[in-house]
Amino acid sequence: MLTRKQHELICFIADRLAETGVSPSFEEMKEALDLKSKSGVHRLISALEEREFIRRLPNRARALEVLRMPERGETAKKPAKAAPAPVGASKESTNLPAPANDVIEIPLHGRIAAGTPIEALQDSAMLPVPAALLGAGEHYALEVAGDSMVEAGILDGDYALIRRTETARDGEIVVALIDENEATLKYFRKEGAMIRLDPANRDYNPQRYRPDQVRVQGRLAGLLRKY
Template sequence: MLTKKQLDLLEFISKRVARDGVPPSFDEMKEALDLRSKSGIHRLITALEERGFIRRLAHRARAIEIVKLPDTLAAKQPGFTPKVIDGDLPDLPPPANAMAVENVHALELPLMGRIAAGVPIESINDVPPSVAVPGAMLSGNGKHYALEVKGDSMIEAGINDGDVVVIRETSSADNGDIVVAQVEGYEATLKRYKRKGESIILEAANPAYEPRILPVGAVKVQGRLVGLIRTY
């Protein structure tokens, strides 16, 4: 039996993983549950882990995998499966013309280069290799591609240096989405997106990095995060 706060936290984490492909930060959990300190979140997380609903993943910054949902939540989310998937790059390069077919679990996506989670860098290579991605990780219609993360500005969102992020191409984003943002026409970065009036705020998930506030015309959304693969 879960308390109301434990159930609320589990539901919040589940919805954010389904939406972003990564768990929320402890600060976001604290705000969502209207708690005064992160120590209360630590206690709730520990209780959920002890009851077998979540698992904290080793060597990852505040990364959480949902193992199961109680019946009351599972009924709201039919077909639930965890979205954060441990994986590895293929040993050999896949064929350049590899295509997804029905009932194939792994799809080949172009690894388009590196995306900065820190200081923006150029993100696209001319001739991308491919990376194997679980088909269940892809969400919605449209093209998808993969990028290798360089930097540590998103560690509190569970995104580490060297991770491969799966991106769905889109030119729009909602407040709170983690996006690939092209800044001033040439540099790209992976950040949490917020719009306030005629300004765009690109927020890091690391207190060492200040938010960047830019005019709307200086930022172009190129895609939204839908999944994450980690190589150990």
């Protein structure tokens, strides 16, 4: 069952797509729903995506697709009037908003080369991540080592947020496990009967492998950077 805000958002997105063919920006969605921040929009979109009402189109900015509209009865009713506050409770304490679960922890699997492949990933720690950066699905994080993806905005020391999957489309940035013991972060492309892993740095050459040598372990979902 959708909340009122989730229902308002999917209706707004569907109306905008019908009018212009382009999904609204996060700023437009924030204003339309009278939200205080874009993080609230991220949470609503993630919830709608998890319930398979919408999906985000990869490698395209502002690209949302409405998969289905809510049926009658799928929207939560307006909550009943709140019960009186307990005797002695201050007005400020009764008006405080419920805390939002903005941070979740995902596994941090050590360092991964953005240049040449390194040893296979090993579990080591957990990394707190803003929930707004993650969509639906299971995720893990990797610390980037190297500079071969700098032209894609992925720098040495960044944390790559990876959505677990074993499939990829041409042009997506993936974690590729090579020969079952070395992992690398690269653009994934099919080249005839071969798999080509492309860097995003003109100083590096593409890497070509047989399909049986490469196993996709996830797709890039976001980045965290320390300053």
